[in-house]
Every structure is written in structure tokens, then in C-alpha cells.
Amino acid sequence: MWKRIARVNALVIKEFIHLRSDWWLPAFMLIGGAMELLLIGWATSRPITNLPMLVLDQDRSPQSRKLIIALENTETFNLDTQVEDMQTIHDRLERGQINAALIIPPDFDQQLTAADGQAALQLLLNGAESMAATNALRATEGLVRELGLGITLKRLGMEADDLSGFDPSLRVWFNEKLSEALYTTPAELGLMLEFTILLFAALTFSREKELGTLESLLVTPFSSLEIIIGKSIPVILVSFADFLILLAMVHFAFEVPIRGSLPLLLLLTLIYMLAVLGIGLVISIISSNQHQAFLLVMIVGFVDLMFTGYAAPVESMPAFLQLVAQVVPSHHWMAILRGIALKGADLSALWPNVLALVILGLVIGTVSLRFVRRALE
């Protein structure tokens, strides 16, 4: 037994020596991961501002000026009111130079000051940039509602407080400040961990095969099990260290809380890592070179990503894909990560996911171990 441990230890040391001369990948996984988290945290936490919008004011009245000033105050738009005709608007929309255009009709002021009038405002949106268009629509709708409410109150001779109770009150649980960083960074963290292990594990055998050193490793007295364990330990150690550093970053830089039990989270992370390691080793052993292994990792990684609820909610997918999601480890792990970190959930709430993850870890672990051993022998 001790001999075995000593031999595995020797292998682990060999792998780390390799890493020292080939430190790019682990370094990148840390720097790249940190960069990606910063980029996405930065991109999603900024309000969308400065969207180019044309305003064709055919009224040029006190009411229309009031509307334009209110639009400016939303800071969503970069307004250009120097337009005279529809042709300019159509041209600029077609060239993608503006995200939206607002047309104020000539009777805008007249309709609004009348006791019973209704003014028509026309909003043109450039749907070719859907995110900008959606933000422009929301900002304009909110503004129009607010202006309209003021006029309604005046017409009915009511005070501003009379209708104040008609907005539903909103409570966001587990994320009171509605911070986007809380949505996105745990998902990004999960993504980084998955790709780190997959890439790292995929390299192990494909690299030795490509360089022709796998044969020489196989003729040594190491058993195939020892080789697999010796190759896996550095992958797990480096990826886990990577995960801890990124978790700390998410916690301190983006104020993502860890409300539940940290030891439980780390333990379940390890189980998840073993399952992904198994998949990575299989990719590694079926690829004849690194190029193939990398491309396979991309495809497997993105398929997994689909089931994490990051890009699209699993509940909305067809029934068949919902079933598939149940056998994807990252689907359960993301639920656990969000549950423990953000909701402060414990085993009594998370047990279905935990159970599924443990079973998947065991099944994928043993199947892949067998597969890789058979392939090595």
C-alpha cells in the first residue's frame, strides 16, 4: 500500500514538474477566469446609456419640450432633435446609426391640454439590435406612463397620492438589491470551473499520445490505475485552488454572499469536480491529439452550459431536454451553488440535487475509470 502511494506520489511530482515548464494553461485559467468575471460583472452592472435616438418634434410646444427634457433625463438616450423629415429617420435606421426614433405629432400639446384628448406618439425601434431596442422601449414606456398618470390625475381633479397605491410592491428574495452580478457571476464561476477541469483533464493523455510519450509511460512498472490517479491529482488540486481564488474574488469584489454552509459547498464542489474529471479523462483518451481534445471540450462544455439555466431556463425546454438535464452534473451543481451561496439553503431543501449529483458522480466516475483503464491496457 505504502509503495503504491509512493509511486503515485512520484507521478504527481512528475506532472507538477511538467506544469512548471508549461505554466500557461493554469495561469490562463486563473487570469482568464478573473478577466471574464470582471468583464461580465462590469458589462452587466452598467446601466445601458447613450443609445442614439432621433426625435422628430412636429409640435414644438411646451408639452413636447417637456417630453424631450424628460427623455434626456432618463440618461438612456443620446438625443438628436435636429431632424426635419421622416426620410432621415428611415435612412439612419436602415444604416443602423440609431437605435430608436420618436415622432411627436403636431397636435400633441392640443390633445393633452384638452379635457378628453388622446395624443398619439410613435416610437420606431431598430430591432436589429434587440438589447438596445428593448432598453429603449422600456425607458420610453416608463416615461410615457409617468407623464400620462400626471395628466390623468389633473383631468380627474385628483391628488397625486390618490393613485399611488396602484403599483404592485415588489420583493426580490435572496437578492434584495436586484444586483445583476448575483445572477451572472455564480454562473460564470461554474462555467470557469467546468472548462478548467475539462481542458486540464483533456490534456493529460492526448498530450502524451501526441508527443509519443504515452508508450514509454505504459512500459514503466506503474499500473494503469496508478497512472490515472497520478494524472488526476494535479488536475483536481490546481482546479480546486483556481475555484477557491475565483470564489473569493466573486465574494469580495462582487459582494456575492455565501449564506449557507461553506464546507458543504466545497464538499459538493469536489464531488462535482470528480464527475467532470471523468468526462475530461474520457475525452483525453479518445482524442489522438491535443487539437481534437480541445475542440471536443468546447462542444461538451457548451452543451453542458445549455442546461445550467444560464442561457435559458430549463423549465421552458421541451420535455425530452428537461429529462436530459437531469443527467447533466452541472445542472445540479449550479442549483446547489446558487442554493447554498445565495439562498442559504441546506440539505433539507437541496437533497434532490445533492442525491442526483452524488449518483451521477459515482456512475460517471466508475464508468470513465473503467473506460480509461481498458483503453490504457
Place this chain on the structure above:
Amino acid sequence: MSLRHLLAVTRKEILHIFRDRMTLFLVFLAPALLLFIMAYALSVEIQHIPVAVLDYDRSAVSRSFIQQITAGEDLELHSQVNSIHEINNLLMRGEIKAALVIGPSFGRDLQAMRGIPIQIIIDGTEPQSGGFAMEHISRRAEEFINQSLSTQIEAMGGSSNSIRPIDLRVRTWYNPGLEPKVDLVPGLLSIVLGFPALSVALTISHEREHGTLEQLMATPISRPELLLGKMIPYILVGMVNAILLPVIAIMAFDIPFNGSFLLYFMLTCIFIFAVLSMGIIIGVFMPTQPAALALSFLLIFFPGFFLTGIFFPIAAMPEIVRMESLALPGTHYAIITRGTFLTGVGLDVLWPYGVMLFILGWVFVAIAALFFRKKLG
């Protein structure tokens, strides 16, 4: 530069790809497969989001309110619960993504125009479904309240115009439903066409890793011949995908194509040249394949997602980032795909972007060649 030399390098590279069927398959089909996966995730229509209702009023009005909220495919009534505690449990376990609480005086307050005691609770940890549920519930609630208010105001002798003094008429060009997939799927083309560039980077660093680059340098083949010769097979891969990708987008995801296909194809070829040149720089700089993979992520894929204006509008970015995004081929190509797929504009609008891509491509090749000379000269 001699054509014979160029073709010799190209032939060698093609032999490399064709030697192994799996490599061939992955190199050719990775862009299409990844587009398919990502486009599917983006086009999943959010629906069937599970919601719980806590009705303290239990009146006819509150029942019809619940019915209106849960009508349609968007939200699904998970259950009617009896206490906040139950809502907490369901949210914790992730069984519901949102809940609606109706206060005991709902019916009476609405009748007396005193406001409405309702509360929407959402799960703030779910990236998509929480926000979606919130938007839908509050929109339907507003409709319901407006209906009931206008019947009452009409009963008091007012007209329905007085409650809606401004009528906002929205027209969205190119993407009437404002569906994200319509512009994101064409946008993703620039990401997945980066995969041939990754392959170029990998094959060049492969030669360095194996020490075969020195041997190649000892032959009469010049350095530019070597770089371009390695690029040609992947230009072919890119061109095949340039045809395959829009077919997938149009057939499988219903993305419109309103422009000229020929124009699209020509400009896409220029983009492929530009992005492959980036791959060449990476291959020349990086000594091993894992290192090349790492740098490809940092230079091609992360910025491709976040800085090219596919997801986040460039207009909303700070000045410095906007300058940086101009140096990325993906930024110009995003305008080209939008123009050819959605707005259907011609060469008169798109030529500056094609020229920019062409210039960027040659600048990248020049940088690679210069560095290559220094490194091995």
C-alpha cells in the same frame, strides 16, 4: 513568394487534417455544431415559469385576477399556498421562481379606487426566469387594474381617453417581436468562425512544440509562404462554414435573410482572413498548444462575446473600450451580419466595414511575419 511553395505547405496541412477522420470532422463541423447549440439556447422561448399564489382575499375579483395572471403559456400556476412560509420553502427548493401575494382587502380597495394591496415575490438568483416572471406579472396586473379603473371612471362619466392620455404606438423594424435570437444568432457567426482561427493557432504552435518548425525553416520555403500556406486550408474550412452557418440560422432558427447572399459571402471571406490572421499571431507567439489555446480565449473569444456589440450595445460602452472594440474584427463583422441578414443594406453602406476588416487582416499578418522573423531569424 512562389505558388509552388505555398501549395506544398497547404498540401502538408491538408494531409494533417485528413489523416485523422475525427480531426477532420471536428475542424469542419465545430463552428456549425457550436452555432447550433448556442442558437438553440438563445431561441428557447421563456415560458411555463412556475408561480405560486397566496390569496388572502378569496373574492370573485381576486379569483378573476389570478386567472388573468396565469392565462397563456408564460406563467404556470404551481399551486395556491396558505402562508408566506410555504412560499419561502418552494423558492428555497427552486420549485417556483416567483410568487404573487394578494392582500385581504384586494377586491374592496380596487372597487373604492384606494390602491391595490398586491405583492410580487421573485427569486433573485435565477438569471432568466425571475425577471421574466416579474415583468409578466406586473404587466398583467397593470392591465387588470386599468380595465377595472376605466370601467369605474366611465361609470363616473369620464371617457377612457382620460385614463390613457398618451397612446404610444411602437413599430419595430427588422425584428417585430423584439426576439433576441433574431440579432444574436447572426451575431454568433463571428464567434463560431473564430474556431478555424483557433485551429490555425494550434497547428502553428504544434510545429514549434514538436521542434519541426526549424526543419521547415531549413527548406527553401519562405516565412510568409509558410504562414499563408498554413492559413489556406482553414480559409477553405471557413468558406464552407460561411455557407453552412446561414443555412442553419435560416432553416433551424427562422432567422430572416434580407440582403444579398453574394455580398454576405464576400464580406465573410474578408472577415475569415482577418480572424485567421489573429490566429496566426497567436500561433507564432505561443510556444505550446495549451498556451495558444489560452491566448486564443483572451484575444478572440472573450472580447468577441463582450466587446463587439453582439450582446451589449457599443454606444453604451466607455470611450476607451469603444476604441478598443474597433481593433477587433468581430465588431465590424457584427455590423455586416446585421446588415446582410436583417436590414438588407447593400455594398454602399457596408463597404467601410469590409475595408476595415481587410486592413486589420493585413496588419495582423504583418505583425506575425515581423515577430516570426525576429524569433527564428
